Amino acid sequence: MYSSERNVQMLLSLLKAHKIKKMVLSPGSANASFVASAQYDGEFELYSSVDERSAAYIACGLAEESQEPVVICCTGATASRNYMPGLTEAYYRKLPVIAVTATRPIAWLGQNRDQLIDRTVIPKDIAVKSVHLPVIENEQDEWECNLKINDALLELRRNGGGPVHINLTTSYSLDFSVSKLPEERVIQRVDLESKLPELSKGDIAIFVGAHSVWNERLKASVESFCEEYNAFVFYDQTSNYTGKYGIPCGVFDIVGFPNLKINLLIHLGNISASWPAFAEEIWRVNPDGEIRDTYQHLTKVFEMQEEDFFKAYCGNNSKSRITQYEKWHAVYRSQIEAMQNSNNDMAFSSLWIAQNMYKEMPKNSIIHFGILNSLRCWNCFETDHSIRGYSNTGGFGIDGGVSSLIGASLVNSDTIYYGIFGDLAFFYDMNSLGNRHISSNVRILVANNGLGGEFKNSLGNVQKAGLGDSADAYISAYGHYGEKSQELLKHYAQDLGFQYLSATDKTSFLAAMKEFTATKHKEKPILFEVFMDEHEDVSALDLTQSLRDFSENDQNVMAKTKKLAKNILGRNGVKMIQKVMHKND
Template identity: 35%
Template structure:
């Protein structure tokens, strides 16, 4: 029987999955749930060492003889301090020891709670990895705890061996041990380029058996033509679907930007499009793809290509991290693809869905301004997208494939979007465009007076006198006072400031104004940098964003189809056809 405390169950289950079978146990109250869970499981070989100072060194000896990682477990407070000298030895001799320190509820630190000291990161200078496990009360906690244990255990032999630390608050009933079966946990593994040949070969067999492979190509700044060719060859070998946004910066014919359909799709509707394998690489995305894959409960695993080998469980389905370049991955699994049948049914499914999707007529709004500019941006330009609405709305509209697209998606903050753009433009020989909202612009407005700004700068400033983002997410119906502080309403223009800094200033208040400005705005031979300030309304912008997100929902498409049929054959004929069908059915 195992402890009923969930984080203990997860820890024990993952120790088993990772093959860590030797445990050196020291007595105490806090770690009873761990000790009792492992001592009755025949998988584990347990050793009793009372003195924690000796226990850590004893574990080193076992590891030296077995060439395996060894775990040590102790109770809370000063007992955990006694591991220090042994773990220091393990660190400098590169010996894989898992230090499991039981703990009390972290809420009570520094509240005169007995046997409670600051154990988190107490060995930080002599650890390859330290994690603090959560108290598990729900599915979110379960995923987080599972991920942290995997991260720690994967680091035992990552670029050299050494100790890791898992601090675990054993909060719950220490007397309940009626859990007969450990929970199903997801083991993560890491495969490194040029090593573990048998493991790579096994993955070839796995991938050859998959029929619905979805490649998730995230933000990528400098994808080489060679890498694109490798990706194309891999996708052809395995009949893949390639999902990417504008920031992916690849121009493969079969790559798809899913924004038009994915934001309108329910998790249930996604079932017919769901993959059995996700392969991801690159940075973040802003469309609903990430959310729907995270919430989708279909049977699927996720392989991550990451040159650092970092654990990034973006869809909560991660099983394997490939520590290599994308080109190496795609080349390797193309050459060993076997005789996979040429079945494009999965890619055709996605292509049809996007082919059936359509855009509504976009009214005058920040979305209309973005759409109009993206249709005009010349090839070989750079386009920067600021945060939230600017970057999200841009995904709905077409762009010349030879335009490179950038966005500060790393921390995704309001500060520095314009400074980043101006830094790149100061070096670039091409035209450089920025789409930015008013709050982001004014937040970073000091960057406008940087003396290195050149005439290749074009800034589309979307000024709706506040944050339309919150009118999209909430609106006055939920927050009647939304404009006071949340949307930070203001009534200012950038005109005086940008003209003082020698920019050519253009403005637009309607559709005709935008059309009249864009030709001059997009010409490469301007004498000075330019700003086009488009004035719109926050509430209208929020409504337009909702229309774009919801337009291709299945129920909406049915209504659109009905309207199209009526417009072609007439309302009266529709009723006649319905009556004929009813009679035949009766």
């Protein structure tokens, strides 16, 4: 029957799903699990060729004449080297040949193991895509193999097509006891010439990651889609979405709502700080047409302009009531109201700052956010739709945020450009403040808690690993940059021509915030340093998570929430929690 090796099963299953059936097979032991399984299947069209050089050329002729993809498969050692002339021919003629080369574990490379050839790097002109499939031992391996196989097979016909290479690791299993191939996730690429797949009959949402400014046509087409299919839009501060069916996604990232699910999520934009883990199936729409399985539920990639996608699906149905938007927005509003009700007792923190400042930001201003906590906190709130947001989520490192802000500010001197950064990200890029081109339209807030807060909060892997304060020594960068010196940045900023503001508590923050968010242009750029306690900064996120279940009549949940509040906020915090619970009963 079929081999018990899961990567072999998966490759055969996906070859069939992609309607690939022709194979030219060469003898060997490393590829025996694949060849024997294909032979047992009975649905593949099999041919044998002892000479791998000849096998590759046979595949070229077979692919050209049949106008179908052809698999060639060989063992390890030098057998695969003999594929190169034929694959070179296929590359320059754009013939769809799939070279499956079996291999022992690549960890053995360079260890004097017999019949082990390094194929991790191949000549540029023998394949348009090369992937390596590990032995599958866990769910992560399953996802990796599924993604790589789909990606490779889709490249056979893309942009004119060409050969692909799949390096298949074998465990030399002698177990051929599997009677049926498993069904595997199939990823499809769709363009405007393809037949468009049907939309899900279930709940549909659109998620927008980092995105350039939207034109009115695209915004209108998305709104028409939402109205026709009862859909809505999740967005973050970098999405620049300003339509009427949008819901900020930050609360859902921080809090999590395990009972809320979306059947189909349409993914727009690029790398985001958000993680919409509640989707069962994802369609990616992007003119680059690349396989980007960010959330591991991708089934289709639409290689087309976003506007073309929505126009193609609109006009088929009458408008429906936007019940999904209403349902999800009600959950969002309930959480925001709970956070606002806790405002007086919430710790002085990055989240508290965002909650109290987002409505005060001048219209038509532009905000650049530091990655992680700065962006995470602001993603909870709906800033005015005239405001645009950006963050260096491309490389997603802490460096360069301030410089990117300064570069953007040079474009339009009449616009106020804000920067919201944690202390670690700011100090990493602080030399940029010495740039002589900086003008008075720049305003920077530095949330200074004395370390990298991401390494201490309850959302990060470090805290879950139980490191706690022991992370201070070498992980969270505690104690650098003056240990929250109240003079260091003050003198640095003033000597460079900045107006310097500072705050150490809620009262002083609210007073300075009026100056920082004034709509009138200033004579100098502004640096606003906000000092806060690292533990209080983290506690605000914990409190927000605890607020999720207020509306549920569950005494166990309420008891846990009260206990958490007592740990976070003390006695006054417990009274506040009880007050909010009573209000929502």
